[in-house]
Amino acid sequence: MKHLIVVLGPTGVGKTALSLTLAKKFSTPVISADSRQIYKGIEIGTAAATESERTLTEHLFVGIKELGEYYSAGQFEQDVLEKLSNIFEHNDYALMVGGSMMYIDAVCNGMDNIPYVDGETRKNVADIFQKQGLEGIRNLLQLLDSEHYKRIDLKNKQRLMHAVEVCLMTGKPYSSFLSASKKARNFRIIKIGLNREREELYERINTRVEEMFALGLFEEAKQFYHLKDTNALNTVGYKEIYQYMDGVYSDIETVKKMIKQNSRHYAKRQLTWFRRDSEIVWFHPDNINGIISYIESCEK
């Protein structure tokens, strides 16, 4: 039986350090499950593995897309499954490490096949929003997919709009694409959750932000100012710097404060998501022996 070891946890908890140890132990590359590290050029702000770390162990799905290029959890699922079948040809273990909740779920449970929304449809829906507001989008969804209308958060503009986009583009209700069923995988998944005391985690996040600035986060972000509206850069650590450049914040100290704060919020959201997954077995990141013996015990 093949095993996929999934190491997950909130930002700043210490996933990278552990992943290097595990990669070595099980002689397997690291598959990064990180929706932002996948982009090239934003290594500092996304705390991607450093170059020396990457020469030590192979890291997949890090820095492989250009900023502004489209990528998604669904695509990640496809790409990783393909990669996994390669790895499993000569490995019993594969290792995936990251904090992007939906990316991890996509690989572990699969996602339904929801069509990619083309630019024209996207624009049409944006126009409707422009003219009729959220109310207009809501009414449209009620008309096109009353099923989904009942379940969706009617204040969540982004999800509302996406559902409408899919309905309009395909001519079918958005909910008709949802099966909510877990896809079978031909390998076993071992989910390891990493967590620390909240206070300790927040402290680590705070000091890491300072470190990022010392490494040149500001300069890194600055060179991509022209791409600030792309999804890849709608990211903690970058958006705050762009807001500063646009005059929203008047000094760098405030920028740092906001980045720390938003990172903490993000970590919290991650924990909320992970908490409901009963398959995750939780460890303190320093408990390497415990983690390894747990993995080995899963073999049977």
Place this chain on the structure above:
RNA sequence: GGGCAGUUACCAGAGUGGCCAAAUGGGGCUGACUGUAACUCAGCUGUCUUUCGACUUCGGUGGUUCGAAUCCAUCACUGCCCA
């Protein structure tokens, strides 16, 4: 020593007699999440209670009043100005 201003929940900060457990923002906590998800969105945040509601709060103390965060006296502390 004199003058003025102030002291409100974790923080900032409204409230100047009843509609006040007290606006608003931040922080914090909890949660939702199926394709741009480090996104986007929601709830809670004095105590007890599932709710209704009850109880204790607005620097301390003592008053005025049917009723006080709000008015008066006094004490303490803080800031600014004059010495």
